[in-house]
Amino acid sequence: MGIFDRIADKGILLLGCGKMGSAMLEGWLSKGLPPQAIHVRDPNPSDRLKALAGQGLHLNADLPAAPAICLVAVKPQMMGAALPDVAALGGGPTLVLSIAAGTPIARFEQVFGAATPIVRAMPNTPAAIGRGITALIGNDAAGPAHLDMAEAVLAAIGETVRLEHEDQIDAVTGLSGSGPAYVFHLIECLAAAGEAEGLAPALAMRLAKATVAGAGMLAMEADEGPAQLRANVTSPNGTTQAGLAVLMDAENGLPPLIRATVAAAAGRSRELKG
Ligand SMILES: NC(=O)C1=CN([C@@H]2O[C@H](COP(=O)(O)OP(=O)(O)OC[C@H]3O[C@@H](n4cnc5c(N)ncnc54)[C@H](O)[C@@H]3O)[C@@H](O)[C@H]2O)C=CC1
Numbered sequence: 001m002g003i004f005d006r007i008a009d010k011g012i013l014l015l016g017c018g019k020m021g022s023a024m025l026e027g028w029l030s031k032g033l034p035p036q037a038i039h040v041r042d043p044n045p046s047d048r049l050k051a052l053a054g055q056g057l058h059l060n061a062d063l064p065a066a067p068a069i070c071l072v073a074v075k076p077q078m079m080g081a082a083l084p085d086v087a088a089l090g091g092g093p094t095l096v097l098s099i100a101a102g103t104p105i106a107r108f109e110q111v112f113g114a115a116t117p118i119v120r121a122m123p124n125t126p127a128a129i130g131r132g133i134t135a136l137i138g139n140d141a142a143g144p145a146h147l148d149m150a151e152a153v154l155a156a157i158g159e160t161v162r163l164e165h166e167d168q169i170d171a172v173t174g175l176s177g178s179g180p181a182y183v184f185h186l187i188e189c190l191a192a193a194g195e196a197e198g199l200a201p202a203l204a205m206r207l208a209k210a211t212v213a214g215a216g217m218l219a220m221e222a223d224e225g226p227a228q229l230r231a232n233v234t235s236p237n238g239t240t241q242a243g244l245a246v247l248m249d250a251e252n253g254l255p256p257l258i259r260a261t262v263a264a265a266a267g268r269s270r271e272l273k274g
């Protein structure tokens, strides 16, 4: 029996179905998981969730006895209110899988017990189009089969990567968890700069989006690394060289700015541990 068949058989409980929860839910449905196997708890269900409830999804219903997975996708600040509702799943076969920023495995062990298999993961919002990347790490009770199961449900929204230490997840959060926001801001900045150089807003935005998307796809697909791809754009004494002299300035350019950006986000992830 495949992992998704087992999940279909035992069911999966999604605690919190906002931006990330709904991206995962759509990923599972597209992989063929039937709505009947999915239990969702969320005090503010979307119209889409209500429609799925009409097709058999269990919405704010009784706690399933022993689902294969309880996926925690509420905000870290909501954990205290949300976890008591599902604490009864601890100590059984259910794998607790959290995508919450900052909230450590130890917090879940307090609620569910240290014998409960727990996996902590950090996805990102390109999950909404199946192009996310999620890093994951398990507790001592999470064996290879639990990690495989966590990876299978997370693979429905993109790539997965396993970590060796839980501490790494703060850096992951600062880089890829929050990273899409940095790239979206880069698009905004490029478009604004194009406007400042005289382009109409719609044209500047179209050029900025296509440039970031195209460069991202090229970086993923090319055999050459980003440094060589950058060199390929840069003609000696040409336009790119003039631009990069500003962008790559060691004191005032992008390197120290990105370093400080990722450090601030990773630092906030460490703070959220409380
Ligand atoms: N948005 C992002 O880029 C990423 C978010 N995360 C993490 O994912 C988690 C969810 O984030 P988002 O989806 O962005 O937040 P969101 O605010 O879109 O969704 C949270 C959902 O939880 C529901 N909720 C509130 N109290 C609840 C309760 N007691 N029981 C059940 N559901 C409850 C809300 O109604 C809402 O639908 C957070 O812990 C966040 O740290 C992780 C990676 C990326």
Ligand SMILES: O=C(O)[C@@H]1CCC=N1
Pocket (backbone or CB within 6 Å): 101, 173, 177, 178
């Ligand atoms: O901003 C946050 O706290 C969440 C975690 C990573 C992305 N969004």
